[in-house]
Amino acid sequence: MREINVAEITENIKEMCIEANHILTQDMDLAMKTAVDAEKAPLGRQILCQLQDNLKIAKEDMIPICQDTGMAVVFMEIGQDVHFTGGILEDAVNEGVRKGYVEGYLRKSVVKDPIIRENTKDNTPAIIHYEIVPGDKVKITVAPKGFGSENMSRVFMLKPADGIDGVKDAILTAVKEAGPNACPPMVIGVGIGGTFEKCALMAKKALTRPVNERSQIPYIKELEEEMLEKINKTGIGPGGLGGTTTALAVNINTYPTHIAGLPVGINICCHVNRHAVRVV
Amino acid sequence: MERHINAPMNIEESKTLRAGDYVYITGTIYTARDAAHKRMYESLEKGEALPLEIKQNIIYYMGPSPAREGRPIGSAGPTTASRMDKYTPALLDLGLIGMIGKGKRSEAVKEAIVRNGAVYFAAVGGAGALLSKAIKSSEVIAYDDLGTEAIRRLEVDNFPVIVVIDSEGNNLYETAIADYLDYNEKAIDK
Numbered sequence: 001m002r003e004i005n006v007a008e009i010t011e012n013i014k015e016m017c018i019e020a021n022h023i024l025t026q027d028m029d030l031a032m033k034t035a036v037d038a039e040k041a042p043l044g045r046q047i048l049c050q051l052q053d054n055l056k057i058a059k060e061d062m063i064p065i066c067q068d069t070g071m072a073v074v075f076m077e078i079g080q081d082v083h084f085t086g087g088i089l090e091d092a093v094n095e096g097v098r099k100g101y102v103e104g105y106l107r108k109s110v111v112k113d114p115i116i117r118e119n120t121k122d123n124t125p126a127i128i129h130y131e132i133v134p135g136d137k138v139k140i141t142v143a144p145k146g147f148g149s150e151n152m153s154r155v156f157m158l159k160p161a162d163g164i165d166g167v168k169d170a171i172l173t174a175v176k177e178a179g180p181n182a183c184p185p186m187v188i189g190v191g192i193g194g195t196f197e198k199c200a201l202m203a204k205k206a207l208t209r210p211v212n213e214r215s216q217i218p219y220i221k222e223l224e225e226e227m228l229e230k231i232n233k234t235g236i237g238p239g240g241l242g243g244t245t246t247a248l249a250v251n252i253n254t255y256p257t258h259i260a261g262l263p264v265g266i267n268i269c270c271h272v273n274r275h276a277v278r279v280v
Numbered sequence: 281m282e283r284h285i286n287a288p289m290n291i292e293e294s295k296t297l298r299a300g301d302y303v304y305i306t307g308t309i310y311t312a313r314d315a316a317h318k319r320m321y322e323s324l325e326k327g328e329a330l331p332l333e334i335k336q337n338i339i340y341y342m343g344p345s346p347a348r349e350g351r352p353i354g355s356a357g358p359t360t361a362s363r364m365d366k367y368t369p370a371l372l373d374l375g376l377i378g379m380i381g382k383g384k385r386s387e388a389v390k391e392a393i394v395r396n397g398a399v400y401f402a403a404v405g406g407a408g409a410l411l412s413k414a415i416k417s418s419e420v421i422a423y424d425d426l427g428t429e430a431i432r433r434l435e436v437d438n439f440p441v442i443v444v445i446d447s448e449g450n451n452l453y454e455t456a457i458a459d460y461l462d463y464n465e466k467a468i469d470k
Contacts, residue, residue: 041460043442047404050440054410058355063409067345067355085332107345107355107428117315119427148360148382148405180453181383181404235461239404242382242456243440244463272406 002136003083006092006278009140013096016142016276017072021064022054027210028187031248035238045241048185051238051271062105065185068274070144071107071128072097073204074246078136083268086101090128098122109147129201141208143275148184149268152178155200167192167264168227174266175231175247180240182271187211188250190215191265193257199265201251207267208234208275211249224250248273287436289377291397295350297443299450303401309338309380311357315429316422317367324370331422331431333377338401342380343428344418345408353418353434355408358382361400362445365389380441384453386427388428394449401441414439 024032028167029218034057038047084092095265101108101123110124111117133139154177156170171190191202214221227250237243248271257263281300286294287307287336297303310332312320320330341361345354368379369392377398382405385393393400403411415434422431445450 029392040463041456044454050404050407054404054407057413058409060349061409061411063351064345064355065355065409066406067408068359069345069355103347105346107343107354109343109428117428118452121427145407151360179384180405180456181362182404183382197419233462235457235459235463237456237460239402240440240453240457240459241402241444242452244460270406 001081001083001204001221003085004138004280005086006026007086009089009092009138010096010099012280013074013093013138013142014099014103016140016278017097017100017106017144020142020144020274020276021069021104021106022058024065024272025188025210027212027273029055031252032271035245035248037236037244039235039245041243041244043241044238044245046198047238049243054144059093064106066146066270066276067107068109068146068148069101070146070274071110072123073143073145074128075141075205075208076128076145077131077133077139079137080132082138084093093126093128094124097126098124120153121161138280139277140280141275141277143208146270146272149178149182149270153267154188155196156264157196158264158265160260160271162225162262166262168230171227171235171250171266172230173206174268175236176206176234182268184236184240184247185238185245186192186247187269187273188227189245189267190250190252192252192254192262194255194263195257198255199263200267202255203267205264206251206253207269207273208277209251211251211268211273215252217254220252220254224252252280284438287338287378289338290336291377294377294399295397297446298450299443299446299455301443303441303443305338305420305441306437306439307435309313309340309433309434309436309439311342311434313341313343315426315431316431319365319423321370334371336377338378338380339371340380340434347418351419353412353415355406356412356415358403358405358463362387368392372398385445390445390449390451392448397447399443399447401407402444402446403441411439419470424447
């Protein structure tokens, strides 16, 4: 049994909220650089160059990459040999988000009630996903999610007979409908299988996988590559203003499902695909 | 075509802008997004005055992140325009000359743009740090209680945007995408 004081969780989450909103992960940063040379449209290249300038200014002047600093999605993979002390874990996570967004000059974008819509003024509560795993460590992933792209995400409850072609159609449909709204070049997280909520959660988690890392399952790896190529032929391009770079990656996760179903969750992310990962 | 315009802007100038033009805006513009639009719309329904002059002005769909000390504003990029579609035709009919946002607009908004000789610009989504550099000052003029969604008066200097829908109803999102649809095959054919 290892004891971890929840104050340590708070401090890490605070720093991770600030870090994720100012600096992209190395894989995303590289993908954005590579896209400049690959893009065929002159206006598309110009936009990708502006996004390079934007990333540089964000890092050097500590101005958030995007003004939508997101709703804080936090994945907590907790080793089963960990015992938390010093307070309630959920409160500690939210306190980290509160400190990060207030002290880090990040935008407060959360409303207390979806209909009454009064701002909570500290960007809490976070969306927290807990997972119990072997070991005595805690892996924290903070993934602030902007809603321009979140609003364009979809869940399709396909039929088994729809098969892989149905999955491909679903992904292309979501991307085409998203178009300029989702701030392309996008990253596409996909969850295939499970249940209604499981496919959406897999899609969200797929966005935190490095964009240069493909699935271990051979046919899924092929599907990821094929869909990226198809998406980049839609013509949507950077900013939706035409071009050959509509997505940087398609990350797909799968899970067993029911004999009667084929759920597909598609979580669309903009080019500011943010996350910070730490192991405590 | 590259253009430099001043804001506010009159209808004669607006009508010279064409979908695809790269435009630098200098002058005064106003921010308003979801909650401010809802409130303005409710004021109009009640016959009350709006907190800003709509005629000849440009509204930027934007809610900034907080400014650090010594800076006029935080990160300041565009938000998705379609969420304002419900409220937009009424504002265009009052003389709103331009909107800056990102993403598609409804048919009703396009018709109101054409009817009023207005223009819809896109700024690059997710470039909030870069775009903040073109904003020289920012002052909340109404709905302070809405926080980031308050109405702000911005002084901008060469703020970079692209004309997406012009006063003739041309839509860059539709034409530009068609140009690069199945790009590789087309290249091979040529």
